[in-house]
Amino acid sequence: MATIADVAQVAGVSASTVSYVLSGKRAISAATRARVEEAVSRLGYRPHAGARALASSRTGVIALVVPLHDAVDVGVVMQFVRGVVTTARAHEHDVLLLTQEETAGLERVTSASLVDGLVVLDIGVDDPRVGVLARLGRPTVLVGIPRDPHGLPCVDFDFAGAARTAVAHLAALGHRRVGLVGATPSSVRRGAGYADRLCEGFLAGAADAGVATATAPCAATAEGARACLAELRARLPAPTALLVHNEAALPHLLGALAAEGARVPADLSVVSIGAPGAGERALTGLEVPALDIGRSAVEALLERIDAPRAGETRLLSSPLVDRGSTAPPR
Template sequence: MATIMDVAQEAGVSPSTVSYVLSGKRAISAATRARVLDAVAALGYRPHAGARALASARTQVIGLVVPLHEDADVNVVMQFVRAVTTTARRHEYDVLLLTQEDAGALERVTSGALVDGLVVMDIEADDPRVALLARLHRPAVLIGLPRESRGLSCVDFDFARAARSAVDHLVRLGHRGIGLVSASASSVHRAGYVDRLRAGFEEAAAAAGVAVATSPCDPSPQAARACLASLRAQQSGLTALVVHHEAALPHLLDALAEEGVRLPQDLSLVAVGSAEVTGRLGRAVDLLDVPVGEVGRVAVEMLAERLAGVGTAEVRLLTSTLAEHGSTAPPRGR
């Protein structure tokens, strides 16, 4: 196997000159650079990855922090992972997957110089990791939006805007009683996006003067039936639902079918979630697609910009338009 000494001898230069040509850390004349590269090609020389990392202080690895909670939707999580790893490879980065929730994992990989930067998923409204990330001196992009986002690089779906779009659509059809089905109870207390969607829902409903009911729902047949009963108890004139929980949606549809409730004749329904997940339902529903893959792609693009020294801290909120598939209509009697 050829060494850097072999390349230097073949090109008639010093080993340090070979190193400078390969690392780009110093300007080398075009003629000398050509001789070195010709020697590299002729000898089949491959720089040692560890030596490259030491020389450049770069590992070409980014850390992807994916806490796997008990109620995490694995299908959605894997969409994020696939988008992040695919985009990272286009930028010549590998991905180190971190699934632990404790902040110690972040400190270990950054203090040990194992990664150049981080993409951190599942950001809470008051996330304790945010203060730690600010001290680690590694660029980080958050997938999610903490309550205080100044000086941070964040990307997420605009859940509040999606909720307003769903309510506005239903109001235009004539609905005056709308229910919101949100993520399961444990997620409600953890994830900021749940609060943002609910705030947008309530804001749009208040502006339109319509009555609302809200309830979280676990992904099970029993929870779906209990959720529907709770919504009706809160609002007897319920004629439409906004569902923000892909895992609970099939159980809700089954429960409605068992009751003989037809969509959209008896009840209108708009889902907010991943099109890839809701596409497996077996029936189409009106959907505001959460572009999971796009969020993951943008997160890596933002991190690559920060690592290249051309990006600044910013918040990017992605949007989508309502795709109508026949699950909404004016309420009966209109």
């Protein structure tokens, strides 16, 4: 394996000059830089991670904070994780995974300078981690939008806009009674911001379109799906369409409808908002671009590792795709 001394010998310079070229800490002439870079390429030299960290005061590692609480859908979370990890590797960064819900892990990795920055998933409306992260001062990007981001940048899907798009699609087909199958009860209790924003968009879009609505959370079980349907129908007799924002409950919901003999879309139209690949049946709906959100979060973090920048919120969107699960009401 080539060493910095080997690079220096081939380039005809000192080892310190090679270090300066690699770190960018001193101005080096274009001719000398070209010789060093050519030697690095020819020898396949890669600086040792520890040496890079000492030279640049950086670790080349970012933390990915993914609290694995009871309500988490691991399949959905892994799509976000994949977006983060693949983008980090493309920028020659490794990823340290933190799965605790408490803040102690955040303080540990930042106080010990183990990471250059953090991407934090599953941010709640009043998430206690946000204030801690702002205080710690390490570059951080939140995936989710808290009530008060404390100046930290946020990246997420435009759940409110997606709900408005879904309602507009159903209203254009003639539906005037639409139920929302919402997030799991545990997600609602812990203040999942995406659930609140989607519900707000749903109600606003329905009001604009003159659509009557009912909303209910849905546990990700067969019993939970039946209970959700019963609650929606009690609040909104004979709904002609459902908007479903609950990947884990979706198979149970479709199973409950099939057991009743309800045909989709002949008897009931269904629109889904969720991560790609949710459920066995492809439904009309909007996909949450989990890979793109993960990629965008890492890119925003790396920008802030390079230079401080003001916090901003970026919302990603996706188009509604008609897969044949909606039709005009009978």
